[in-house]
Amino acid sequence: MKTILIIGIGAGDPDYITVQGVKALNRVDVFFLMDKGRIKGKLRGVREEICRRHIAPGRAHRFVEAPSPPRDTAPADYRASVDELNAAKQSVFERMIADEMKDGETAGILVWGDPMLYDSTIRNIEAIIASDRNKGRHRIDNEVIPGITAVQALAARHRIPLNRIAEPVLLTTGRKLAEGFPAGIDSAAVLLDGEDTYRRFADAGIHGEMEIYWGAYLGTPDEILISGKLKDVAGEIHRRRTEARQKNGWIMDTYLIRKAQDG
Numbered sequence: 001m002k003t004i005l006i007i008g009i010g011a012g013d014p015d016y017i018t019v020q021g022v023k024a025l026n027r028v029d030v031f032f033l034m035d036k037g038r039i040k041g042k043l044r045g046v047r048e049e050i051c052r053r054h055i056a057p058g059r060a061h062r063f064v065e066a067p068s069p070p071r072d073t074a075p076a077d078y079r080a081s082v083d084e085l086n087a088a089k090q091s092v093f094e095r096m097i098a099d100e101m102k103d104g105e106t107a108g109i110l111v112w113g114d115p116m117l118y119d120s121t122i123r124n125i126e127a128i129i130a131s132d133r134n135k136g137r138h139r140i141d142n143e144v145i146p147g148i149t150a151v152q153a154l155a156a157r158h159r160i161p162l163n164r165i166a167e168p169v170l171l172t173t174g175r176k177l178a179e180g181f182p183a184g185i186d187s188a189a190v191l192l193d194g195e196d197t198y199r200r201f202a203d204a205g206i207h208g209e210m211e212i213y214w215g216a217y218l219g220t221p222d223e224i225l226i227s228g229k230l231k232d233v234a235g236e237i238h239r240r241r242t243e244a245r246q247k248n249g250w251i252m253d254t255y256l257i258r259k260a261q262d263g
């Protein structure tokens with residue numbers, strides 16, 4: 001049996017790793033790393049720092065790295081391009097599991113934030129296990145270890161609860177939010193927004209006045225936090241976001257957008 005631990009490492013600060021995460025790190029014989037392009041250096045740095053701090057001296061482990069398959073950045077069909085990317089990642093993991101670990105060993109995949117939130121690692125590993133099962137084999141097992149998501153980091157750094165009392169919160173993407181603020185929703189936590197979609201809601205319009213809690217590079221030394229009435233801060237967020245993206249070559253940002261109560 002080969003065991004795959006899918007370990008959430010938190011979304012930025014190496015201290016976001018949980019005690020359960022640390023225990024999992026110390027079970028791993030081989031870490032499978034799959035990183036991409038420009039952000040590789042920084043993200044890899046956090047991963048290395050976590051391993052350096054938390055893996056007990058003398059605990060033997062190795063790293064196997066594979067380049068992340070290339071992604072179409074402006075696809076005609078977004079969903080099809082994500083499916084394609086995941087199929088490619090699945091084959092990379094399949095190869096690493098087959099060639100880079102022995103039976104009885106444990107592999108670790110370090111997932112940014114928590115693996116349950118906008119991350120396909122669980123789906124990809126499940127697909128590999130299902131295909132194994134279809135061939136009448138049961139040679140791979142998996143476990144998921146939760147981590148601190150970007151959304152939790154955002155709420156903590158702004159010192160806010162995510163929801164209003166007894167109200168729901170929608171977890172969504174910039175692409176979905178661009179279709180309109182969903183009816184019946186008071187608050188939305190937005191990830192993966194490359195287009196500053198919040199700006200569409202700066203004018204009160206049918207949604208009424210909105211407020212925003214925005215955070216970039218949360219939990220890292222580059223962290224930026226801005227909050228306020230959307231009409232007052234949308235321009236500043238856009239400006240800071242553009243500058244930071246130019247300076248660093250990449251940006252990771254997320255925000256909570258909600259109807260202002262006194263608006």
Ligand SMILES: C[S@@+](CC[C@H](N)C(=O)[O-])C[C@H]1O[C@@H](n2cnc3c(N)ncnc32)[C@H](O)[C@@H]1O
Pocket residue numbers: 011012111112113114115116117118119148149150151190191192193215216217218219252253254
């Ligand atoms: C592919 S999703 C992965 C989310 C991750 N699994 C989690 O639990 O936070 C990547 C998105 O998460 C958000 N994100 C992740 N880390 C962040 C950070 N440190 N600061 C701000 N946003 C972050 C950004 O919206 C980014 O586009």
